Amino acid sequence: MRRTDPEGHGPVRYGPPLPDDGLPVLPELSAVLAAAAGRAGSEPVGGGSALLDAACGYWERRGLAVAPEHAVAAPGAPALLLALTAAIGGDVLVPRPCAAWWAPYARLLGRPAFHVATPAECGGVPDPYALLETVRRVRTEGGDPRLLVLSVADDPTATVAPPEVLHETLEAAAGEGLHLVSDETWRDTLHARHDTVLFSPAEMLPDRVTVVSDLAGALLPPGWPAAVARFPAGEAGEELHARVLDVLTALDARVAGPVAAAAGYALGEPEPVSARAAAVVRLHARVAQAAHHTVVAAGALARPPQAGRHLYVDLGPLRSALTPHGVGDAQELEDFLTARLGMPAPGGHRFGDELGALRVRLSTGPLLGGTDAERAECLDSPEPLELPHVRRALIGLRSVFDDLRDDAQRREPPR
Incomplete structure (x- = not known):
């Protein structure tokens, strides 16, 4: 994204959109x-x-x-x-x-x-x-x-x-x-x-x-x-x-x-709208739960998601692992995770949090696949987390966060 501010802390005209469901239109x-x-x-x-x-x-x-x-x-x-x-x-x-x-x-x-x-x-x-x-x-x-x-x-x-x-x-x-x-x-x-x-x-x-x-x-x-x-x-x-x-x-x-x-x-x-809405909620709830388990297991903090198609993650406990990557604030964290995850990861400063806090919003839509066919398959599957493209996306998420956890543990002072 092209930067438009002199401080290098993100494009002025960038506002993260609502988390999309990622699915084809009903x-x-x-x-x-x-x-x-x-x-x-x-x-x-x-x-x-x-x-x-x-x-x-x-x-x-x-x-x-x-x-x-x-x-x-x-x-x-x-x-x-x-x-x-x-x-x-x-x-x-x-x-x-x-x-x-x-x-x-x-x-x-x-x-x-x-x-x-x-x-x-x-x-x-x-x-x-x-x-x-x-x-x-x-x-x-x-x-x-x-x-x-x-x-x-x-x-x-x-x-x-x-x-x-x-x-x-x-x-x-x-x-x-x-x-x-x-x-x-x-x-x-x-x-x-x-x-x-x-x-x-x-x-x-x-x-x-x-x-x-x-x-x-x-x-x-x-x-x-x-x-x-x-x-x-x-x-x-x-x-x-x-x-x-x-x-x-x-x-x-x-x-x-x-x-x-x-x-x-x-x-x-009507019934088609109600049925689709309920199915979308079930799908994103399962993906959000899996993503939440991944980030918490790596040592980050996040409240369990209860609604929507997103979760809000605090990577403050992993700051020591992020510092060598040049990450010291939310904008740098946004840039780092967006590149590593291959999906938008808007920093907490977009939502009014302090720039120095290492927080991001992660959406579940990008974890459903890269094509309409893959995303539609998620909606129809009784076990969407077992679909190959969803498993790959979740493994990629886990790999990034596990690497940060391991780096943080290596940098802990000996007891």
């Missing part, structure tokens, strides 16, 4: 898109009635009833977050680490984005005491914190916030008068659905939470940009909804007509 979804390809126009700003009705049905099945006039659609979650940040105003609070695309929209609007430490149990949700202290400090320094962005099912850490942790954080946020944006892009990718309790912040704090879901998380290919937002009921929610529509109108942020048709179909969750 044929039924392709058929819907193809059937709508003759639509020359786009959706109205905010989404047409059919798309919004489908979004409302999707949320209602998850216990979040909403009327179409309290919903909005846009070409991807970034457009929604940009509009929400502009409409709410003030300073923005985000957990550390957080999704790579959250903070840039605050900076684009000239708004400070303050990172708040997360609890030991999970990522995605700020520690309540750290949140209170950050709000106090920002206000003391003349700031105006108004918006907190969080995610219960998290990118980059792949964790799910326990309900009790989430409740304490929401109480702290409500007490400080913050509005919350809950990024629920990954809520439908829980690896152990029956063993993992996921609550939406909108269930706990209905008057102060706007829910945003990018359909690339579980329902659409990432190249078909569509996202939906659910606003609180009541006067404040209606005013925010109107302001967000104003911003989306100024941006002319419309969902393309054929993509809207596919999004509406996917949000309806």
